[in-house]
Amino acid sequence: MLLREVEYAKxxxxxxxxxxxxxxxxxxxxxxxxTLINVMKARAASPDVLVDLNGLDALxxxxxxxxxxxxxxxxxxYTELLExxxxxxxxxxxxxxxxxxxVQVRNxxxxxxNVCANDPTNHLPPLMTAIGARFHIAGAGGEREVPAGEFxxxxxxxxxxxxxxxxxxxxxxxxxxxxxxxxxxxxxxCICNAAASLNGSLRVALGCVDAVPVxxxxxxxxxxxxxxAVRGAGIDPPSDVHASAEYRLHLAEVLAVRAARQAxxxx
Amino acid sequence: MSSHPVTVTINGxxxxxxxxxxxxxxxxxxxxxxxxxxxxxxxxxxxxxxxxIVDGTLVKSCMMLAVQADGTTIxxxxxxxxxxxxxxxQRSFSEHHALQCGYCTPGMLMSATALLRENPSPSEDEIRKxxxxxxxxxxxxxxxxxxxxxxxx
Numbered sequence: 483m484l485l486r487e488v489e490y491a492k493x494x495x496x497x498x499x500x501x502x503x504x505x506x507x508x509x510x511x512x513x514x515x516x517t518l519i520n521v522m523k524a525r526a527a528s529p530d531v532l533v534d535l536n537g538l539d540a541l542x543x544x545x546x547x548x549x550x551x552x553x554x555x556x557x558x559x560y561t562e563l564l565e566x567x568x569x570x571x572x573x574x575x576x577x578x579x580x581x582x583x584x585v586q587v588r589n590x591x592x593x594x595x596n597v598c599a600n601d602p603t604n605h606l607p608p609l610m611t612a613i614g615a616r617f618h619i620a621g622a623g624g625e626r627e628v629p630a631g632e633f634x635x636x637x638x639x640x641x642x643x644x645x646x647x648x649x650x651x652x653x654x655x656x657x658x659x660x661x662x663x664x665x666x667x668x669x670x671x672c673i674c675n676a677a678a679s680l681n682g683s684l685r686v687a688l689g690c691v692d693a694v695p696v697x698x699x700x701x702x703x704x705x706x707x708x709x710x711a712v713r714g715a716g717i718d719p720p721s722d723v724h725a726s727a728e729y730r731l732h733l734a735e736v737l738a739v740r741a742a743r744q745a746x747x748x749x
Numbered sequence: 750m751s752s753h754p755v756t757v758t759i760n761g762x763x764x765x766x767x768x769x770x771x772x773x774x775x776x777x778x779x780x781x782x783x784x785x786x787x788x789x790x791x792x793x794x795x796x797x798x799x800x801x802i803v804d805g806t807l808v809k810s811c812m813m814l815a816v817q818a819d820g821t822t823i824x825x826x827x828x829x830x831x832x833x834x835x836x837x838x839q840r841s842f843s844e845h846h847a848l849q850c851g852y853c854t855p856g857m858l859m860s861a862t863a864l865l866r867e868n869p870s871p872s873e874d875e876i877r878k879x880x881x882x883x884x885x886x887x888x889x890x891x892x893x894x895x896x897x898x899x900x901x902x
Contacts, residue, residue: 483773483792483811484771484772484776485771485772485773486771487751487769487770487771488751488770488771489751489770490751490753490770490814490816515812515813515814515817516794516812519773519794519811519812519813519814520793520794520812523792523793532770532814534817536817561806583881583882584797584881584882584883585807585860585863585864585878585879585881585882586797586800586807586808586809586812586860586882587794587809587812587882589806589807589808590806590808590809590812590813668881669881
């Protein structure tokens with residue numbers, strides 16, 4: 483399909499990328515392109531300038547600090563995350579990205595692109611919310627750090643503002659995590675998903691039921707407590723061709739229980 | 750209009766062209782370079798008929814801009830055979846009746862080529878997982894898996 487006319491720039495540094503993004507209201511960062519190029523085909527997005535981040539090594543790579551904190555560059559692909567020895571420190575990351583779409587998409591799609599797209603059906607927004615990830619956003623005024631609760635703002639909207647870039651994500655140490663999803667076919671788009679983390683008190687984040695991940699803090703990982711937390715959250719999920727609101731609410735409860743159980747089994 | 754010089758090496762041949770930024774890699778390869786072996790099936794990143802190997806990495810070329818391929822080395826289905834001599838994988842597809850209408854075949858071959866390079870002895874599950882991004886609308890998956898299995902060591 484022919485895209486609408488667009489300008490293209492491939493900056494050689496993060497500073498150059500930031501000035502390109504700031505110089506034009508219609509500029510948009512191009513990460514792996516596995517979402518953006520498709521929505522451009524459908525004219526659901528029509529940027530005037532694509533600022534291609536693929537040449538920026540500063541945004542790539544995974545580091546594991548002595549205290550177990552993982553730092554993942556925004557332009558790290560799913561495949562790089564899957565194959566990273568460092569990322570094994572938080573096993574849920576590789577387990578979840580290994581179920582995103584297919585080999586080709588995982589080879590180009592990026593962790594930063596997934597969270598910045600913030601499609602409510604994406605895997606990583608609820609996962610990052612449950613495991614307490616922090617997002618590092620660079621702009622003209624320097625870099626700021628935003629917790630997951632303040633990063634996801636709405637459908638396709640995040641705290642990354644005009645002229646800004648997500649540079650990296652930091653994730654605290656922990657192994658007691660879980661994830662469960664009902665998808666359209668194996669490894670397909672999520673109809674509903676839930677992530678859980680039991681490193682300290684239990685955190686469960688639900689995806690696909692609201693514009694942003696819904697964070698719950700059930701009293702325990704026991705089934706009854708998790709179900710009660712989901713029921714008490716006042717969720718009003720959308721209906722679409724794949725699931726009615728009622729069915730999605732049912733799935734949210736079941737998947738939250740499964741994710742919490744998996745997290746508990748790993749304590 | 751935004752136009753950019755692009756140099757790519759495809760199946761050992763170097764091409765230099767000016768391309769518009771909005772042109773997808775699959776259109777560049779098929780329309781500008783007349784290498785029509787790679788197919789466009791869905792144009793939405795789902796079917797995998799446009800799969801190519803770019804700098805050693807399997808990608809769907811409908812989700813990459815041609816300008817992004819500047820400086821890369823690309824392998825397409827045309828590069829698998831050596832003249833009239835089919836690759837072992839291609840021969841195996843033929844022997845196992847792994848193509849019905851044949852539309853998905855270029856993508857299937859590239860995905861299976863990428864798999865076997867990385868993992869010469871894949872299990873049945875690994876073959877299925879590796880071909881997940883390639884859809885055969887004749888639903889001829891069984892023989893495709895058999896063909897890949899037959900060349901796996």
